[in-house]
Amino acid sequence: MYFYNTLTRKVEYFSPQKVVRIYTCGPTVYNHAHIGNFRTYVFEDLLHRYLETRNHQVLRVMNLTDVDDKTIQGALRAGISLSDYTAPYKKSFFNDMKALRLRSATHYPAATDPENIAAMIAIIDHLLSRGHAYQAEDHSIYFRISSFKSYGSLARVNFEAQRSSARIRSDEYTKEEIADFALWKAWNQADGAVYWESPWGKGRPGWHLECSAMAMRLLGDQIDIHCGGIDNIFPHHEAEIAQCECVSGKKFVRLWMHAAHLMVEGTKMAKSAGNFYTVGDLLEQGWSGREIRYALLSVHYRTPLNFTMEGLEAARQSLHRLDEWIRRLHDITRDHSSSPGCLETLGPISLNDFFSALDHDLNISAALAVLFEVIRHSHRLLNEDALSIAEVVALLAWWRKVNSILALEPDLLDEEIPEEIKKLALLREKARASKNWNQSDLLRQAIEKQGWSVQDTKSEQKIIRKIAPSSRSNDHEVNIEKFNRTHS
RNA sequence: GGCGAGGUAGCCAAGUGGUAAGGCUGGGCUCUGCAAAAGCCCCAUUCGUCGGUUCGAUUCCGACCCUCGCCUCCA
Numbered sequence: 001m002y003f004y005n006t007l008t009r010k011v012e013y014f015s016p017q018k019v020v021r022i023y024t025c026g027p028t029v030y031n032h033a034h035i036g037n038f039r040t041y042v043f044e045d046l047l048h049r050y051l052e053t054r055n056h057q058v059l060r061v062m063n064l065t066d067v068d069d070k071t072i073q074g075a076l077r078a079g080i081s082l083s084d085y086t087a088p089y090k091k092s093f094f095n096d097m098k099a100l101r102l103r104s105a106t107h108y109p110a111a112t113d114p115e116n117i118a119a120m121i122a123i124i125d126h127l128l129s130r131g132h133a134y135q136a137e138d139h140s141i142y143f144r145i146s147s148f149k150s151y152g153s154l155a156r157v158n159f160e161a162q163r164s165s166a167r168i169r170s171d172e173y174t175k176e177e178i179a180d181f182a183l184w185k186a187w188n189q190a191d192g193a194v195y196w197e198s199p200w201g202k203g204r205p206g207w208h209l210e211c212s213a214m215a216m217r218l219l220g221d222q223i224d225i226h227c228g229g230i231d232n233i234f235p236h237h238e239a240e241i242a243q244c245e246c247v248s249g250k251k252f253v254r255l256w257m258h259a260a261h262l263m264v265e266g267t268k269m270a271k272s273a274g275n276f277y278t279v280g281d282l283l284e285q286g287w288s289g290r291e292i293r294y295a296l297l298s299v300h301y302r303t304p305l306n307f308t309m310e311g312l313e314a315a316r317q318s319l320h321r322l323d324e325w326i327r328r329l330h331d332i333t334r335d336h337s338s339s340p341g342c343l344e345t346l347g348p349i350s351l352n353d354f355f356s357a358l359d360h361d362l363n364i365s366a367a368l369a370v371l372f373e374v375i376r377h378s379h380r381l382l383n384e385d386a387l388s389i390a391e392v393v394a395l396l397a398w399w400r401k402v403n404s405i406l407a408l409e410p411d412l413l414d415e416e417i418p419e420e421i422k423k424l425a426l427l428r429e430k431a432r433a434s435k436n437w438n439q440s441d442l443l444r445q446a447i448e449k450q451g452w453s454v455q456d457t458k459s460e461q462k463i464i465r466k467i468a469p470s471s472r473s474n475d476h477e478v479n480i481e482k483f484n485r486t487h488s
Numbered sequence: 489g490g491c492g493a494g495g496u497a498g499c500c501a502a503g504u505g506g507u508a509a510g511g512c513u514g515g516g517c518u519c520u521g522c523a524a525a526a527g528c529c530c531c532a533u534u535c536g537u538c539g540g541u542u543c544g545a546u547u548c549c550g551a552c553c554c555u556c557g558c559c560u561c562c563a
Contacts, residue, residue, distance in 0.1 A: 009492090025563070033563085040563040068561070156491060157559075181560060207561050229563025230493080236561070260493070261557060268556080298511080299501070303494075304556065310499060314512040321511085324526065357502095365502045369510035376510095379527055437521055444523080455525050464525085 001054065001359045003225075004302060006233060006256040007154055011361055014255055016224060019057045022048070023215040023253075024105065025228040025236070026062040029089035030070035032278040035296065035307060036269055038100060040229045040259040042293060043301035043362075045102045047227065047257070049405045050358050061218045062105040063211055064090060066112050067204055072194050082194050083112070096279035099289030100296070101407040107218050111210040117196050119213040120205045123247055124183050124198075132246045136174040139186035139201055145179050148242045154256065155234035181239050182206035208239035212247075215240070221248035230258040259301045265308050282312075291315045294408060300364055318372075323410040325375045328382065329396050336389045343394035347377045351398050358405070371402060417463050421452050425461055428454065432461075 004011045024044045027033045033041075048058050065071075066086040075085035090110075097104075109116055124141055127133035132147045145151045145159060152159045159179055187195040187202035195202040205213075215223060221244070228237060237256065244252040261268075264275040282292050294315040299305040344351060349370065357366035378395060381387045387395075403409045428443035444454050447463070455462040 027563080028561095037563045043563095070561095155558080158490085179560070227563095231558060231562055234491085234558065234560085239560090259563070261563075263556075266555090295500095303501080306500080308499085310512080314500065317513090318511050321526095328526090363502075365510070369502065372510055376528085383527065432521080435521070441522075453524075456520070456523085457525095458519080462525085 002361055003255055003257060004361050006258050007253075012255075016051070016056055019059055020051050020225065021219045021223040022058060022060040022225045022227065023211070023219060023223050024060060024062045024226075025211060025232055026064050026108070027089075027093050028065040028068055028070065029086040029093065030068070030074050031089060032092050032280060033089075033096060034269065035264075035277045035279060035282070035292070036262040037229075038096065038279060038292075039262040039296050039305055039307075040227070041097070041102055042100060042296040043259040044227050045100075045407075046297060046301070046362055046364065046405065047225070048103050048105075049407065050362060053355070053401065053405055058106070059219065060105040061107045061109065061214060063214050064093075064108055064110045065207060065210060066090070066110045067194065068207055072191055075194070076190075076192050092280070096289075099279055099283060100293045101289065103407075109214045109218060111205065111214075116210065116214055116217065117205065119217045120184075120209050121198050123209065123213055123216075123243060124200075126247050127183065127243065130246065132242075133183055134176065135200055136176075138174045140174075140182050140203070141184040141200055142175050142180040143183055143239065143242060144176060145181075145242065146177060148246055150245075151238065151242050154238050154241060157234065157238075179235075181208060181235060183209050183243070208236055209243060211236070212240045212243040215252075216244060216248070221250050221252070223253055225255045225257060226253040227257045227259070230260050233258055257301075260304045262296075262305045262307050264306075266306055269307075277307075287312055287316075290408060290411070291319060294319055297406070298364060298368060301362060319408065319410070321372075321375065322408065325379070326396075326399065326410060328379070329392050329399075332382075332392050333389060333396065336393075338389045338393045341388075341390035341394040343391055343398060346374055346395070347381070349373050349377055354402055371406075374398075417452070418450075421447055421450060421463060425454060425463055429461055432456075 001014050001016075002011050003014045022044075024041075027037055044060075044062075048060060051058050067082060071082060071086055075082045078085055111117075124133060127143065128135075128141070131144070133141050133143050135141050183206050184198060184200060184203050185206060186200075187204070191204065195204060215226075226237065226240075233256075241252050263269060264273075264277065267273060267275065269276055279289070279292060283289065291312060292315075295307065295312050296305070298315065298318075351370075351374065354367050354370040354374075357363045357370060360366075374395070378387065378392075382392075424443050424447050428440050428447070431437075431439040431443060447454050451465065453464050455464065
């Protein structure tokens with residue numbers, strides 16, 4: 001498999017061990033995560049699922065940043081404790097994850113977990129003793145970037161060259177150098193009751209340190225893949241490298257992968273622009289989590305994604321086409337029990353192409369193209385009666401494997417038709433038999449009012465659940481406890 | 489200013505030194521009491537602009553134009 005490595009700015013061959021260790025930067029729970037955040041999480045989900053179908057075991061950590069300036073301010077404004085303030089946003093995050101069918105990470109450590117705070121303090125202690133950190137006049141502890149020569153290599157920023165010009169403003173800070181970043185922020189009155197005791201006085205961890213500590217504690221000194229949004233390259237990931245490598249003396253990450261940004265209707269998503277969406281907003285508008293997932297998934301992760309209502313509509317129609325295909329295959333195999341034949345090609349299409357497309361830096365567009373070619377070609381063959389039951393069964397088996405990566409299986413296929421609808425349909429059948437078209441049309445309206453639709457085919461009436469995403473918001477419920485366990 | 493991403497049909501979007509995947513929209517056909525649905529078929533002599541290299545470039549090189557992002561805590 002090949003992946004683009006941000007560190008080298010090249011697509012590289014990547015040969016993972018049986019177990020792949022991945023660290024993914026999670027949300028800061030000061031608010032509901034927005035679809036820009038979820039664009040990155042959907043990409044990480046794709047990576048996770050892809051690796052699993054390639055027979056790797058994925059050990060993935062996603063952190064929850066539940067202490068920082070914004071969460072503290074929010075808690076203070078609301079007059080509640082920090083944990084009371086962040087709890088509903090944590091819950092909201094997991095609900096949204098469920099709605100978008102995101103695979104769970106192995107661990108969801110929170111920055112404020114005692115074991116993580118302890119790990120951070122240990123790292124600072126280590127860095128201080130090695131001269132990589134210092135305590136400034138404001139009592140905060142800073143990382144000394146001049147002590148780590150390769151600082152800037154991920155973002156390709158040359159700090160040696162910038163140093164002289166940066167000095168002009170450095171008197172505004174108590175830091176030795178303007179680019180030095182905080183490891184431990186000394187407590188001040190604005191922090192209220194939020195602080196932890198440390199050998200250097202009351203305070204709280206710096207954001208960059210959280211990730212280093214949690215990554216090393218749960219995944220070890222060296223991890224295989226580290227993901228995040230492109231805006232985390234600098235300074236966040238640069239700082240993580242500095243912290244981890246100064247502690248362990250080893251290369252921290254083998255492969256850095258970053259998702260490009262999401263824009264809305266062609267411009268940057270911002271609350272002030274009125275184009276700021278959360279998953280919850282979109283669900284309320286009647287879009288399903290599955291549709292949102294498709295819209296976020298179908299654009300290659302390194303391409304800036306322009307999120308639009310038109311795009312969501314296209315996602316809805318594409319999924320509908322997929323649903324019809326699956327429905328047709330199911331209808332054919334329903335009454336037959338046939339062992340799945342092995343199907344390698346369908347006409348000119350090699351079924352394995354779906355997976356090999358993803359081998360090349362998760363080329364989802366090429367993979368989806370294979371899927372839709374298979375859909376079109378199998379319809380063509382079925383129209384000509386040129387597919388055996390065994391082949392259809394094999395196609396469904398192929399789809400299941402494809403779906404283990406895409407997670408786009410329709411969820412309404414096997415919904416029972418209610419007795420009442422069946423009765424109405426029976427009446428309509430009679431009306432049609434006696435050519436009572438008026439009565440027939442009235443009955444159709446009645447059926448449609450209840451969320452079902454009737455289609456006349458050669459032999460019979462077909463009763464199908466109408467697409468009504470707004471009534472499906474029950475896939476938005478999730479048991480937080482299950483996810484919130486950060487294990488030991 | 490420094491670093492980076494991107495400009496491919498109405499919209500979204502792959503891709504390759506040898507002549508443009510796929511999805512949506514649109515059009516046509518089949519089916520049909522009507523309707524709807526569905527399926528099939530069709531839809532870029534052309535890949536931001538201008539030069540260069542080449543037998544040949546959308547793909548390589550150069551310049552330029554445009555859009556967007558990061559540059560101390562925003563995925």
